[in-house]
Amino acid sequence: MVSFFKRLKEKVTGTNEAVTEKFKDGLTKTRDQFTSKVNDLVARFREIDEEFFEELEDLLLQADVGFETVMELIDELKVEVQRKNMKTTEGIQSVISEKLVEIYRGGEEEDASLNIQEDGLSVILMVGVNGVGKTTTIGKLAARFMAEGKIVMLAAGDTFRAGAIDQLVVWGERAGVEVIRQSEGSDPAAVMYDAIRAAKNRQVDILICDTAGRLQNKVNLMNELQKVHRVISKEVEGAPHEVLLALDATTGQNALVQAETFQEATDVTGIVLTKLDGTAKGGIVLAIRNKLKIPVKFVGLGEGVDDLQPFDPEKYVYGLFAEGLERENELDK
Numbered sequence: 001m002v003s004f005f006k007r008l009k010e011k012v013t014g015t016n017e018a019v020t021e022k023f024k025d026g027l028t029k030t031r032d033q034f035t036s037k038v039n040d041l042v043a044r045f046r047e048i049d050e051e052f053f054e055e056l057e058d059l060l061l062q063a064d065v066g067f068e069t070v071m072e073l074i075d076e077l078k079v080e081v082q083r084k085n086m087k088t089t090e091g092i093q094s095v096i097s098e099k100l101v102e103i104y105r106g107g108e109e110e111d112a113s114l115n116i117q118e119d120g121l122s123v124i125l126m127v128g129v130n131g132v133g134k135t136t137t138i139g140k141l142a143a144r145f146m147a148e149g150k151i152v153m154l155a156a157g158d159t160f161r162a163g164a165i166d167q168l169v170v171w172g173e174r175a176g177v178e179v180i181r182q183s184e185g186s187d188p189a190a191v192m193y194d195a196i197r198a199a200k201n202r203q204v205d206i207l208i209c210d211t212a213g214r215l216q217n218k219v220n221l222m223n224e225l226q227k228v229h230r231v232i233s234k235e236v237e238g239a240p241h242e243v244l245l246a247l248d249a250t251t252g253q254n255a256l257v258q259a260e261t262f263q264e265a266t267d268v269t270g271i272v273l274t275k276l277d278g279t280a281k282g283g284i285v286l287a288i289r290n291k292l293k294i295p296v297k298f299v300g301l302g303e304g305v306d307d308l309q310p311f312d313p314e315k316y317v318y319g320l321f322a323e324g325l326e327r328e329n330e331l332d333k
Helices: 004-013 017-026 028-044 050-062 067-083 092-105 134-147 164-175 188-201 218-235 254-265 284-292 313-320 322-332
Strands: 122-127 152-155 178-180 206-209 242-248 270-274 296-300 308-310
Touching: 004 092, 004 313, 017 028, 017 308, 017 313, 028 050, 028 092, 028 313, 050 067, 067 092, 067 284, 092 284, 092 313, 122 134, 122 218, 134 152, 134 164, 134 206, 134 242, 134 270, 134 296, 134 308, 152 164, 152 188, 164 178, 178 188, 188 206, 188 218, 218 254, 242 254, 242 296, 254 284, 270 284, 284 296, 313 322
Parallel strands: 122 206, 122 242, 152 178, 152 206, 242 270, 270 296
Antiparallel strands: 296 308
16 A cells, blocks of 8 residues: 555645745754654654553644644544554554644645635735734735736735834835825724725725734724724625734744634634744644634745745645655655
8 A cells, every 4th residue: 555655745746846845944943853753753662552652642742733633633543553453653654644634634625725806806804913924924925916917905904013004015115016004093994995995996906904913902903803804894795805814833822822812803714824934833733723723824934925835734744754755765766
């Protein structure tokens, strides 16, 4: 039987090789910490027993996979090991990687693409706390859409944080897109109203809206986001077409708390996980997906504009287990 490693290798190498390498390079810190320890664990345990599973459980928790997800993964691994009558740890990395993909998907082939309208204006609402890379993500998304031939506009709806409007203007200039703004302290809903009117007049394809990210007063945050949401939906049928929540991967489990807060405030349709390349706890991807049931749509794999990449669970697992895949490939030669 062909191992999952081999099938995964064939699948990811049959797609965009440069993107696959970005996942591999971007997950270096997590791979060095998590996967190398899994390899050490497999080397120490020749047989699969309860102690092996206990140590694997600890490694997964250290990688911020999350308690509930880890318990589910361990249970499924035990069932699979028994089903395949595996006595030794040979090939166990391949089984682990397969289960990671299955758990992320939840038994479904998930479409992580953005809901972009073929005709008419598409509105993307970007939410998230200050400091997670929200504005940078907006700039990178704008550049991505522009490269695809779309007409893009930005709305500077974070009118409370000092410098937020100027920061978005800088990204707008880099991407070559117009930024609709008002003075600092203005009503964010009024900015959105002006931006939508301007976008319609200029026949813009995609309007990306920045929002405030204050969590000090959750009630105020929710009221603001709900007001913005109402204005957008009133002016454009079916909008916002995406509500993307930016989370900083380096904050680990704290990102889950932020996500739950924003879920209460607005209908989040997807996660943008920034700074994944900067953390050794890349397992947070699985924790977010499994606990919140919201798809991770983009991940930040570096500082460059093109390092914001659509999330792909296969490429993610390939990035985690790249050395094992390549080693298995060498043995087959």
